[in-house]
């Protein structure tokens with residue numbers, strides 16, 4: 324890693340830690356309630372047998388780990404934001420998950436030998452990293468031959484202009500967003516690391532703008548809220564950011580002004596890949 328990249332990586336880690344410390348409560352409450360079906364969908368694709376030594380990297384509040392735990396031998400949850408790991412431990416304790424342990428580490432340099440795990444899982448992490456290729460290479464390194472890597476993340480259009488507009492909007496909403504990838508880039512990165520996709524699904528996830536902003540820590544009137552809303556509204560006519568936004572035709576409970584909420588759609592990639 325050259326000096327410039329190193330500085331970027333350090334800055335990125337600070338941004339991520341700050342974002343997920345500041346929003347730990349609201350973010351964890353949301354994902355632990357709303358990402359159950361997503362985690363179960365990924366579990367079906369990964370299809371563990373019950374014997375796997377598993378790790379959920381960038382686990383947040385154990386969003387995937389708590390769903391995978393009953394189906395694998397043991398599962399570690401790795402994250403570098405202490406507030407997230409604290410919530411993950413609490414979640415595992417409340418569910419009596421005796422086979423879960425939390426590990427504080429950077430996923431780009433994991434403290435494990437090569438070929439330690441049978442299964443590596445991750446959700447909504449790649450678009451927060453400074454270097455997606457390095458992350459996938461590190462995941463592949465700790466995976467055994469024949470082991471599986473199961474991922475769920477938002478993706479962007481194959482059209483570079485739409486992809487750029489989407490990533491720019493995401494960064495205005497949340498400075499810790501780096502870059503969401505198109506499917507073709509995931510495919511190239513996986514192939515370069517000897518990972519062969521065996522199961523794959525692409526699913527649309529509709530969501531409400533106000534709630535999406537709340538999980539990033541901002542509300543109506545805040546600078547980030549207003550700037551992101553403007554970009555999203557500007558993208559509406561020709562769907563220039565690929566988020567299919569439209570004004571929500573219904574009440575906006577508890578909103579600070581009369582403007583309607585906006586519905587938008589994220590597209591998510593789910594896959595299970597096998598290490599060759």
Ligand SMILES: C[S@@+](CC[C@H](N)C(=O)[O-])C[C@H]1O[C@@H](n2cnc3c(N)ncnc32)[C@H](O)[C@@H]1O
Pocket residue numbers: 339340343354358380381382383384386387401402403404407428429430431445446447448451452
């Ligand atoms: C959007 S959250 C996703 C959390 C969880 N996987 C989920 O789907 O709800 C991103 C998580 O990645 C963690 N993270 C980001 N970069 C990381 C890195 N380099 N090493 C370890 N954790 C990281 C953050 O602390 C945060 O908990």
